Amino acid sequence: MSKKTIHIIGGGVIGLCAAWYLQEEGYEVTVIDQSDLSNGTSHGNAGMIVPSHFIPLAAPGVISKGIRWMFSAKSPFYIRPRLNNKLIQWLWQFYLSCNENKVHNAAPVLLAFNQWSKFLYETFAEEVGLDFSFEKKGLLMLFKTSKQQKEEASMVKQSRQLGLSANLLSKAEVEQLEQNANLNILGGAYFPDDAHLHPQQFIQQLLLRLKQTGVQFLQAKVVNFDIKDQQIKAIIDSNQQSIPTQQVLCTAGTWSAQLLEKAGISMLLQDGKGYSFTLPLSSNSPRIPSILAEAKVAITPMHQQLRIGGTLELGSLLSKKDKINALRLKGILERTTQYYPQLDVQPLYEQTPWVGYRPCTPDGMPYMGKAPKVQNLFIATGHGMMGMSLGPATGKLMRQIISKQKTSITTELFKIDRF
C-alpha cells in the first residue's frame, strides 16, 4: 500500500512540530517554505513556555488600556490606522471577545493546551534528545505600581483556582529568587511551572532531525491552489510550478489568511509585529525569565544570552509603509532599565533589532482543524503571542485531527469558521 502523503505550507514552529508528529504517524511529509528557515518569527521570539498565560489577549480591560497606549509613541501597543475592511472586522470581533464569559471558557482550555505542550517539550529534550536549552525556572511577572500589583494578585488567585502554582512576592522575596539582578520594583508574581528555551536552537535541532527521518523540504512561495471537486489537487508556487498533493496543512503563520483566500477561505488574522534584542549574558543579567508587567517587555536568559522582546504593532505587514519604529524600540530599552537599572542595554541602541510577526486572531485563540469547504485542507495558525509555547501540542493535535483519531483536548474554541 502506498504511503499517505501531506504537504505542509510554512516551516515555523507550528509547521515543523506538525511535520514531526505526522512523520511519526507514517506520513510522507514535505514542508514548503518561502524562506530558508533561518530567521523567521519562530526564531527570535522570547522563548517562554507559559502555562501561566491562560488568559487570551482579548480580555476585559484590554481595550481601555490599548486606547491609552495608542497615544504614546513609545508604548508597547499600536494599531496602524487604516480603512481596511478586514482590520475593521477584526477589531469588532476583538471588542466582542473582550468579555468575562469568553475568557472564563477559554482559560481552562488554554491552560491544558499549554501544559500538554510543555510536557511534549520535555519529551523532545529528554527522549528525542534535542538540546535547546530547555529550562524549568518559572516566570516572574514584575510590577512597579500598586495598581498592577492588584492585577497580578488576581492572576495568582485565578491560577490557583485552576490548579496552577502561583505566588505573589514582595521585592525582597523576588530578590531571594533572583540574586543576580538589582531590581527596581514593588514586587512580582511567580509562576514556577513556566519554562523557557532557546527558539533558534529548538528550530535548528528539529529541522536536522526531521531531515534525518526523511521529511522533505522545498523552498518555494505558495501563491495558489488547483482545486477541483472541493479537493486541492495541486499547490501552485510563484514560478507557476504545480505540485500535486493528497493533503495540505497550512501553517503559514501571519500570512495564512491571505494565502487561504485563494482556497475560498475567509479568516480574520492580523499581524502583531514585535521586536527583540539579544545580548551576551553578564554578571548583572537575571537568571529567571520575567515580564515587566506594566511595560509589557519580556526578558529571557537563554543559553549564554539574554533576550529582550516587546511591542505589538497590529496590522503593519499589509501597510506598504511597514518599517522599524525607532521610538518604540527606545521605549523597550528605556523600560528595561527602569526595572533592571544595572543591566547595560546601551549597546543595543545601536543594534538593528530582530523583527517578527505574531499571527493574531480577534479572540486570542488559534485556528486549528479541518478547513471548511475544502476536503483535504487543514489549518493551524493564529497562535499570537503563544506560538512557541503551543507548538508541540498543536503539532500533535493536528496529527490526531488529520489521521482522524480522538483528540486529547476539546477543539470547539479553535474552529476555523467561528467568526
Ligand SMILES: Cc1cc2nc3c(=O)[nH]c(=O)nc-3n(C[C@H](O)[C@H](O)[C@H](O)COP(=O)(O)OP(=O)(O)OC[C@H]3O[C@@H](n4cnc5c(N)ncnc54)[C@H](O)[C@@H]3O)c2cc1C
Ligand atoms: C517579539 C516576540 C516575542 C515572542 N515571544 C514569544 C514567547 O515568549 N513565547 C511564545 O510562545 N510565543 C512568542 N511569540 C510568538 C511566536 O513567535 C509566534 O506565535 C510563532 O512563532 C508563530 O509560529 P508559526 O509557525 O505560526 O509562524 P511563523 O514562524 O511565522 O512561520 C510561518 C512560516 O510560513 C512561511 N510562509 C508564509 N507564507 C508562505 C507562502 N505563501 N509560501 C510558503 N511559505 C510561506 C513563512 O516563511 C514562515 O517561515 C513572540 C513573538 C514575537 C514577535
